[in-house]
Amino acid sequence: MLIVYHNGATVVELANVKAFDVDKFSLKSISSALIEVAKNHPEEILVWCHIDFKLQLNVSAIEKLLHHKKVLLSYNPSDIPFLDSAIGYIDASLFIQINKAVPFPTWQMSSIVGCVNSEVLLALNNEITLDKNFDYFLCSLGKLMMPKGLLCYSEPQLLKNESKSIIAKTSQYTLFRFVKQHYRTRWVFLLLFNLFIYERKFPLLPFLFSLFYKNRSKTNINLDDIKVQSSRKVIDKATVDVIIPTIGRKNYLYDVLKDFSKQTLLPKKIIIVEQNPETESTTELDYLTNEKWPFEIQHIFTHQAGVCNARNLALNETQSEWVFLADDDNRFEATLLSDIFSKVEQYGNEVVTTSYPQKNEIKKYTKVIQWPTFGAGNSFVPRAILTDVKFNKAFEFGYGEDGDFGMQLRNLGYDILYLPEPEILHLKAPVGGFRTKPVLRWHNESIQPKPSPTIMLYQMAHCSKEQMNNYKTILFFKYYKFQTIKNPIRYYIYFQKQWQRSVFWANKLNKQNEI
Structure with a gap:
């Protein structure tokens, strides 16, 4: 582990770094110094820390926190982000509003403290300008590399406490420049418009100057050669219960159960919540008892419609170490469960959502990335963390219950990773399901x-x-x-x-x- 201490402008002290003199970096930017250290130590963990936070740096925790090579961590104890909250005028993603109390996914990195593996910096291969402003370089690094598979987090455990903070608020020139270099050009115009409409500001010069900067989004950075094997142990028994809400899809559900019966790693229990709002109705799922299944099936029949209520009922009945939130119109291969556990073990991440294409749909995302939502019909979650979350019935018969559930998980410190493989085929059955909604x-x-x-x-x-x-x-x-x-x-x-x-x-x- 190599530690680079800086004062915000230049490197002022090095720890565990041999063959380098601090004076050598006196005229170089901090980002340039980091790259040079990485070239001479290609298999090390690189840590940066503002000199004012030297005594607060939690050195003993870093190796555990940086549990595989495709992780980028930093932490800004200030409530004011480097790019200012105005970045929200053009970015609607969950990576903007950071929960500082827990590890939280974000590309908004900070120069105060952070760490990364040398291999990540070497993979840049001169594709990103080594900006003199270290905060700008780090935010650019996170924004460009996150879609390429770098897992970026705000990590409060990097510091022992938060007794002091340094406010490095950016100017509007820097904000507009960042938007121009990392988003489509039209967002620069939208930023100007929103600032005028909602804040009565009209920063014309920052807007005009930004138009001369080249966009950085089309870089040829490739992280595929960096091998991932987490040091974290998140799987103990590798047992799983499955929850499936269903309504009016007898034949589709049967196919789903057949796919589960062929799994190389069988689920312990499948909990089916069948809904039919007709007061005189009874179950139509006769095959649950007429056929033998290689797992326990718990069948709950209710006249109360609503996917939020159904999933909450099922979650309350789970007992295994892991829970698979499934749907009644999915199809998948026999190795689905075992393949997902392999990915969970490899990345050391508790919550994963699989690829979920419809028939003949071209897969858009081909890398393991931090997912901006949550798939309520194709996700794995440890049962232990489900005691603190549930589907909010305020979203019943509307939109957003899965996204809200995902945010509950993230606000507890659990990120959601998207797995391109294995995938689950979503048939999006034209009959039954929750597409029949009541009058609100x-x-x-x-x-x-x-x-x-x-x-x-x-x-x-x-x-x-x-x-x-x-x-x-x-x-x-x-x-x-x-x-x-x-x-x-x-x-x-x-x-x-x-x-x-x-x-x-x-x-x-x-x-x-x-x-």
Whole structure:
């Protein structure tokens, strides 16, 4: 482990680094110094730390935290991020609003403290400019490498305590430059527009200067040669229970059970929650008792419809070490469960979501990456952490329950990884399922809420103020061509009323269905 201490501008001290003199780096940027150290120590862990935090650096924890070679960690004890919260005006992802209390996925790295394996820096191969501003370089590194399979986290355990902080707030010139270099050009215009609309600012010069910078997104960085084998032990017994909510899909569910019966690693128990809102109805799943199955089947029949309620009922009945959240219209190979456990062991990550293509759909993501949502029909979760989360019934019959469930997991410190292999085929059956939804309370209102109150509820719960305002801006323009009011001023007034009704119903849902 090699430690580089800096003062924010240059390297001032080296620990465990031989053949280097600090004076050698006096005229070099911190990022250049790190690359040079990496070239001379290609198999080491590189740590950077601001000199003011030297005594707080938790050196003894670093090797455990950096549990495989494709991990990038940093921590900023300040509540003010380097790029400012205004980055939310153009980035709607969950990586923007960071929970500082737990390890949290984000590309927003910090110069205060952090660590990475030398192999990651060597893989850059001069594809990224070694910016003089170290915070800018680190954020650029995280933003560009995260989609390529680098797992990036804010990790509070890098410091022993948070008695002091350094505020390195960026200028608007830097913010606009970062947006231009890491997003599509149109987002620079959107940033300017949102700053004017919501903050009454019009930073014309930062906007104009940013247009001269070249975008960095199309880099040829490849991390595939970096081998991953986590030192963490997250699997003990490798037993799994499966939960499946179902409604009106007898034949599809039968095929799913047959696929499970052929698994090389059989599930211990499959919990099926069958729903039929007809009060006089009874189960149609006769094959659950007429046939023999190589696992226990627990069948719950209920007249209460709703996928959130169904999954919560099933989760309460799980007993094995792991839980597979499945769906009633999936198909998969016989090695699905064993292959997933192999990936979990390799990456040392507790929560994974598999590739979930429909028939003839081309797979878009081919690398193991940090997933921005959660698949409620194709995910593995340890049962031990499910005692603190559940599907929020405020989202029942709406949208966002799976994303909300994923955010609950992340706010407990559990990231969600996407696995391109193995994959689960999603048939998206045209019959039954939860696509038959009841008439919701706001459907008969004269002013229809926009967006859907459940989408608004998710925004209010998990997005920053800037992200919500950006969502409002985009929705305003996208919805314009689909509605009948063509006078822009009248449309704006009506849209504001729709937005307020959505906020009203979102708050009402939240109060009536508090977890």
